[in-house]
Amino acid sequence: MASVANPELKWDLTPFFPSITSPEYRDAVSALPATIGGLEQGLAELASGCTPSKLARFLESYDSSYRSIYLVAAYTNLSLSTDANDQDAQKAHGALQPLMVRLGKFGKSFDALIGSLDPSVWESDEGLADFRFVLGRIHQAAAHLLSPEMEDLAADLADSGNNAWGKLYDDFSSNIQAEVNGKSMSVSAIRGLAYSEDADIRRRAYEAELQAWKVNEIPLAAAMNAIKGEGNTLAQRRNWPDLIDESLFRANMDRASLEAMLEAARESFPHWRRYLKAKAGLLGHTSGLPFYDLFAPVGDSKAWSWTEAEDFVEDGFRSFSDKLADFARHSFDHSWHDVYPKQGKRDGAFCAGVTPGVSRMLYNFKESFNGASTLAHELGHAYHNLCLKDRHAIQKRTPMTLAETASIFCETIIKRRAIAESSGGEKLAILEASLQGSCQTVVDITSRYIFESEVVKRRKERALTPAELCSIMEEAQTATYGDGLDPQKLHPYMWAAKPHYYSDRAFYNFPYMFGLLFSLGLYRVYEESPNGFHDRYDSLLSRTGMGMAADLTQEFGIDIGDKAFWQGSLAVLIEDIDIFCGLASQS
Template sequence: MAAPAQTDVRWDLTPFYTSVTDPAYAKTLAELPDLLTKIEAHLDSLSPSLTAEQLKNFLAEFEQTFLTYRLISSYTSLVVSADANDNDAQKALSSLQAIATRAEKFSRRFESFIGTLDPKLWENAPELKDDKFPLSRIHSSAKHLLSPELEAHTADLEEFGSTAWERLYDDFSSNIQVELNGNSVPISAIRGMAYDTNAETRATAFSAELAAWKANEIPLAAAMNSIKGEASHLAAQRGWPEQLDVTLHYCNMDRASLEAMLEAAKDSFPDWRRYLKAKAKLLGHTNGLPFHDLFAPIGADTSWTWQQAETFVEEGFRAYSDKLGDFAKLSYDENWHDAFPRPGKRDGAFCAGVTPGISRMLHNFKESVNGAMTLAHELGHAYHNLCLESRTGIQRRTPMTLAETASIFCETIIKRKAISESTGDAKLAILEASLQGSCQVTVDITSRFLFESAVIEKRKERALTPEEFCDLMRQAQLDTYGDGLDPEKLHPYMWAAKPHYYSTFAFYNFPYMFGLLFALGLYRIYQESPDGFHERYDSLLSRTGMAMAADLTQEFGIDITQKSFWAGSLAVLRDDIDEFCNLVG
């Protein structure tokens, strides 16, 4: 697909505030302390013998307070994500941190209070029927809280600990400049060159990227050590056996389902290695695929503009439903997207809900079919936010696993459309781009899970050096990619490149695999029985915070505790691998 010149695409945040110096922003910021004081007093006035109606009234006030907090917090974070060099926004984010700490303290006090109540209060009250599950989960979480005094002290310390380290990572990494061919280029743009059609460009950019991470490894390793150390200590103090147990709890997922999924993924590795070797052969490599060619485009010209990606995604969504197609068009027309890399802008892509049903999406658009798939992915998150629009705050607490369902379902729609509409070299290109993404979500995600597991275990003993982080990353890649990648040309600094590691919430990796394989299962059901599917699917998305993952999936006849389900979804991908290998010859 030939690509005309790009035009810049930036999101419009003015429906919320014109800037952090907007008087309306200052007014909201000034109101928040009073709102928090009021809700804190309301919580203090509640008795463990309160009625269901009293609890319902409190939850309504809680909702209004935290919608206000969510608006100003999301807005400020979006401004900083788009430009870490905006000094006014950085000052505003710093000022907001004290309120964030206070809000976190309140949330823990709220959880602690719910933990003192008799669950029969919400189990038997019609007015709390939609709150039954989230209140039960909060009640369960409260068992792992420290004393109120210690939780308040911990929240204060986190402001100067993990929260500060996470912010350092975001600000520092987004400002790394890389020297390439005499020019200073943002690290996000350098990483984007992995998708370039020119082999020399990919290899040169990869070498420059590794050198840049090497030059900046000390502060990044310090951030990783501090965040993982704090999270490990707090998990132990709160009585969790392992950090993985914390994540599984907040994912509304059991260990049996996780193990079944990971075992099925491991069984599929030989198929993924066949794909990687076929791609290596196509690119002229004989010792496996070098990491710098992992994202190399294959086949016909695959250059896409942002505008072409917009059109393709909207058409694909509309073939599924007019509601989804109209939603995509609305997001374009109202400028919900910030498309291209630039200095000071955060790398990667994400979707942020700002107000109920309203989102903004940050991209670092790659001019390939992968860029279109990422657009579909983030729009899936935004559509999920739309489906949650009528839910209250505690009902919207979607676990990470199900948070990736809508995004990858939408991505699957676009992948299948692209593959079905192409032939010859164009089909080879799109099929490979699809496999490329699925390989990341199956194989690379497993490598990230193994890496993070090893880091957490070793961090219990002491801080790790940058070299040790690199060694653990190499080993994780060898254990998953195997001989599909050239063992001499791996990416030991992926720990520095992925923001997900720099969070106290560990293991933000396997939810992507859950999302991919669950979405493939849903898509198969949609193809086999489309009648009534759209309504059932939207209903599922509106209730992702209101039931255990296994219970929600059972509504579609899917048992996630069984390895056979995950293997069935992976079989769809194996068919794609077979087709790709046959086309390569």
């Protein structure tokens, strides 16, 4: 049950620092220049003559320094994420940025040094065996670095370029207000009304949201153009064929595997359109589902309080392992979660590691099964952080693809349990909520991939207008959702609503689909061969930054380059669609 000592369900950051104005926080920030200076000095010494033993010692120093730096950075970002208007947090964040720029420069210098070394330095030494993969990848990536002077300049400019535009988006979008039924609300709260049982409220919220984005479209489009423009420029200068190639490299994934997954997804679209049209019929629509009813509850759906979500997730996790369930309970008892939306709070949900094995999770909780599913998702990320806690910082560079493995695996545990234990109208509601999320991950993610691909392509020529961004988004939605959606009721401003577009990590979309379909395949392995699975699973999570995705997945007999694997995972979802359509036809 939720702690009565924390009735507002806010996270507790005091185990890290008493407050952002505390002497402890100021002292930690004051120590950072010396910490970064120590790394810079160590790197200079390493450059003067690198041996396996010197490299091993430096990596130990790198790890301890990174932990202290990351604690301060994570705490600062968490403080700001719940209140973009907190002046103290704003000032602290601003003061930290020059240090982060300096740290970024160090990182590029480290990568350049590794790139200049003979790989035999780490390949021939058993003491560096666990670092071979990541050092090898850094060595390969170094071929895409600019000169040291140019990388320094890029790092300096990021503070007033890419990073500044991303922060503008976060601050600006967190404070956008609009009225629904005469009540002024944040846009994140308005988006939450998409889950309302009241059809009129859902429609009004959708209209208010679109109007709010339209009124504020110019600065949001400017941020999009700046970030994608900078990304294109740097990718070109660093000799990447395209931004997607850089993203695939970071994901430890090849283009053939991506295309196999996307092709399997495209082949499944007719089934998703069947689901959408069946849902539209339940809600009385004849021309496809309007976007504002994508998240509408159907069947005998109930409101899920946070306490109910906690208990259901903990019990579901226990059916998999006591370790996972006990971890979830520990996070509830120690206030790791910030639950409800409020003015100035960042939209969406995320999990952030703060210290080894210790995380904090933010939500804009909606009292629906989707809310419980999101809780399971973020706890999966936190569990992944737990499995990584004994790894060195350099080994924790988990690619985007495998970063979603634990989160969606945990979602799968909860969804399969909920579907199995329900019947009648309740089963219809839970099944629909599950399909709703999977549709977003397969269909909507593909639309986002199509949208970003087109924006990146056109941005090479010139900046795009808000109207063009809206047009590209509608075209992407039509290409994926097809006649499953009402063509007159799309969401042209989804480019403004999704924060993933506003960071330096381009194409943070396909990893979600990878995570869902890989996790379904992994869950099938668990069901078929549960003995010994838990240890293998934890080991996989502890090594997600230590191997190519294809090699790590092969340990479970999974070939991600084979379209048949992705089709097998999608077949599980298509079975759910068949059941849903059957139940819907009886309603």
